[in-house]
Amino acid sequence: MHIEDRPIHFSVExxxxxxxxxKETLQRLYYDLIGTPISYDSIDFSFxxxxxxxxxxGKSQSIALxxxxxxxxxxxxxxxxxxxxxxxxxxxxxxxxxxxxxxxFLAHVGTFRSTFALTQYDDAKIFILEKLLNQSQELIIDHFxxxxxxxxxxxxxxxxxxxxxxxxxxIESFRHNRKELFVEVxxxxxxxxxxxxxxxxxxxxxxxxxxxxxxxxxxxxxxxx
Numbered sequence: 001m002h003i004e005d006r007p008i009h010f011s012v013e014x015x016x017x018x019x020x021x022x023k024e025t026l027q028r029l030y031y032d033l034i035g036t037p038i039s040y041d042s043i044d045f046s047f048x049x050x051x052x053x054x055x056x057x058g059k060s061q062s063i064a065l066x067x068x069x070x071x072x073x074x075x076x077x078x079x080x081x082x083x084x085x086x087x088x089x090x091x092x093x094x095x096x097x098x099x100x101x102x103x104x105f106l107a108h109v110g111t112f113r114s115t116f117a118l119t120q121y122d123d124a125k126i127f128i129l130e131k132l133l134n135q136s137q138e139l140i141i142d143h144f145x146x147x148x149x150x151x152x153x154x155x156x157x158x159x160x161x162x163x164x165x166x167x168x169x170x171i172e173s174f175r176h177n178r179k180e181l182f183v184e185v186x187x188x189x190x191x192x193x194x195x196x197x198x199x200x201x202x203x204x205x206x207x208x209x210x211x212x213x214x215x216x217x218x219x220x221x222x223x224x225x
Contacts, residue, residue, distance in 0.1 A: 001225040002117040005183070005214060009113035010085045011074040012206060014093060014194075016102040018069040026051045026066060029099040038088045040064060064092065071096045082210055086203055094196035107190035110206050112213055115180040120225050124173035124181045125151045131224040132171070150175055165189045165205060167212065171221070181221060185213045 023045060030053055033039040040053035040062065053064040063074040073092060075085055097103070121127040128151040129135045140148050152172035159166050165187040174182040187209045194201055 001119055001181075001218070001222040003218065003222075005114035005116050005218065006180075007082065007112065007114045008077055009075065009111065010078055010080070010082065011072060011076075011111045012089055012202065013070050013072045013109040013111075014096060014105045014202075015070045015107040015109070016097070016100060016105050019100055019102070021049065021051055021066060021068065022100075023051070025099045025101075029095060032095070033092075036091075037084075038091050064096075066096075066100070071100070086206060089206065090199055090203055093194075093199045093202065097196050104193040104195045105202075106193060107188070108194065108202050108205070109189070110187045110209050111184065112186075112209055113182065113184045114213060115174050115177070115182055116218060116221060117180050118225050121179070123178050125178070127181070127225065128152065128171065128173055159191070164191065164208070167209070169217065171217075183213065183217055183221075185209050185217065 027043070030040065030043045033053075041055040042053070044052040044054065049068060051066040055062040057079065059077045060079045061074070061076040062080065063072070063076065065072040065074065073085075073089055078085070080088075093105070097105070118124060118127055125148065126137060129137055129140070132153055133151070137148055140151075150173045152170060154171075155167075155169040157163070157167040157169070168184075168186040168188070170182075170184040170186075172182045174180040187205060189202075189205050192198070192201060
């Protein structure tokens with residue numbers, strides 16, 4: 001298995017007390033960001049219950065989505081480096097608290113999606129079935145009576161005093177490239193309210209999630225390839 005992953009998605013949900021969408025304050029935030037490294041190209045007020053800042057570069061999208069009870073910072077099919085994503089979260093998060101007239105985020109949820117290229121297998125679905133699950137595709141088809149599109153496995157790691165956050169881990173065959181594994185790490189953090197002065201807590205949690213993906217999940221899978 002290749003050592004380096006190919007990130008395709010970074011996001012963080014910043015959850016706060018529900019409050020109505022205020023068009024004027026979000027417009028002001030959008031214009032305040034223009035000319036900065038975290039600016040967006042367009043703003044969308046099409047839906048009354050949400051506002052979207054966004055930029056599109058080919059397949060890649062950068063989005064800041066504002067809902068009644070949360071803001072979500074998203075890099076989809078990302079070409080953005082992880083450090084740049086962290087910088088955006090660090091700079092934008094306190095501005096979101098101010099624009100939404102909130103004193104703290106009640107919880108935050110990070111989601112990272114990546115792929116890993118296999119070296120010994122041409123089909124990630126077969127790799128998961130045979131090496132991780134000790135199953136055969138033929139056995140699955142015989143029992144269920146229909147062909148298998150993807151195969152996967154899910155883990156949930158609970159929170160402890162030494163390991164903040166509940167981690168949901170998904171490992172699947174990647175539908176866009178049969179020789180790649182798709183992995184998702186989703187971390188849910190709700191023990192600590194995050195004020196504008198404590199945004200670094202979010203950053204450290206996201207760093208830990210990224211390290212979990214590259215230093216824990218990759219070696220676990222590589223031992224089977």
